[in-house]
Amino acid sequence: MLNNKILIIGLIWPEPQATAAGSRMIQLIHFFIKQGFEISFASAATASDLSFDFSQLPVNCFNIALNSASFDENLKSLDPGMVVFDRFLTEEQYGWRVQQTCPDAIRILDTEDLHFLRKAREMAVKKSVDQWMEFIQNDTTKREIASIYRSDLSLIISQFEFKLLQEAFKIDTSLLFYLPFLIDVAQEKTLAELPEFDQRQDFMTIGNFRHQPNLDAVKYLHSHIWPLIRKELPQAKLNIYGAYAPEAIKQLHNPTTGFLIKGWIADKKEAFINSRICLAPLRFGAGQKGKLLDSMMYGTPSVTSTIGAEGMQNESE
Numbered sequence: 001m002l003n004n005k006i007l008i009i010g011l012i013w014p015e016p017q018a019t020a021a022g023s024r025m026i027q028l029i030h031f032f033i034k035q036g037f038e039i040s041f042a043s044a045a046t047a048s049d050l051s052f053d054f055s056q057l058p059v060n061c062f063n064i065a066l067n068s069a070s071f072d073e074n075l076k077s078l079d080p081g082m083v084v085f086d087r088f089l090t091e092e093q094y095g096w097r098v099q100q101t102c103p104d105a106i107r108i109l110d111t112e113d114l115h116f117l118r119k120a121r122e123m124a125v126k127k128s129v130d131q132w133m134e135f136i137q138n139d140t141t142k143r144e145i146a147s148i149y150r151s152d153l154s155l156i157i158s159q160f161e162f163k164l165l166q167e168a169f170k171i172d173t174s175l176l177f178y179l180p181f182l183i184d185v186a187q188e189k190t191l192a193e194l195p196e197f198d199q200r201q202d203f204m205t206i207g208n209f210r211h212q213p214n215l216d217a218v219k220y221l222h223s224h225i226w227p228l229i230r231k232e233l234p235q236a237k238l239n240i241y242g243a244y245a246p247e248a249i250k251q252l253h254n255p256t257t258g259f260l261i262k263g264w265i266a267d268k269k270e271a272f273i274n275s276r277i278c279l280a281p282l283r284f285g286a287g288q289k290g291k292l293l294d295s296m297m298y299g300t301p302s303v304t305s306t307i308g309a310e311g312m313q314n315e316s317e
Contacts, residue, residue: 268294
């Protein structure tokens with residue numbers, strides 16, 4: 001009989017105030033807590049200033065020592081009924097050890113988004129090719145599909161990706177479970193309290209700069225889109241928020257052109273409710289887009305690409 005212990009192995013410690021992936025993980029943890037599970041979270045990564053404070057939740061945390069048998073000892077001691085791998089990279093690294101030490105544990109892969117799909121689209125952009133399907137069979141594809149097959153169940157965040165796995169890779173749907181972002185529907189009272197459009201000003205965009213689609217989008221904004229907007233709206237400003245901005249992005253900051261690199265913001269709600277429009281010109285990527293979901297929640301109109309909009313609506317409609 002399955003016990004009620006869950007071990008989650010993270011590639012990094014979740015950063016819900018900086019990344020959509022971090023928000024997704026905390027949503028999953030809250031869901032498991034509500035179902036009465038005992039949760040442990042482990043990672044070999046070093047926590048950052050933006051890492052979630054797990055002291056707020058009944059979650060047991062421990063660090064994984066690389067290349068050490070101590071992890072196996074921790075597994076034996078915990079004896080989890082389920083193990084959740086955060087991204088295929090953690091399943092690659094730890095899945096075989098979990099199978100050896102806890103052979104009866106259910107192994108669940110939270111894909112976050114399909115990394116091989118994101119990679120194929122990035123390759124297409126770099127080679128200026130319209131059809132990203134030409135690059136769908138890449139090295140990441142082989143690794144991620146293998147990880148899906150090794151797992152008992154994989155959580156898929158968008159219906160587009162679910163369909164892609166089913167139709168293009170013939171993966172049986174019994175191995176897949178569609179699970180988008182877990183959010184509460186905004187109450188009418190909350191929506192009514194949001195600033196009206198004419199109370200807001202300027203454009204904005206947001207995204208963790210360690211995520212390559214966000215990095216590319218800001219560069220594309222700077223080189224192609226923002227000059228066109230400023231031509232029509234000479235006084236307009238674009239506020240750009242996001243953690244881990246590299247020097248190349250910081251150097252794009254230019255008050256004269258209204259292209260403003262603001263960096264990480266502690267309360268993203270303030271960025272959204274004070275802005276008229278969120279720009280998200282994503283040229284590659286996958287999954288659901290946290291910035292577009294936030295735009296909906298805070299009543300901020302958004303302008304995005306086809307890839308940006310993917311997964312943000314019911315694909316069957």
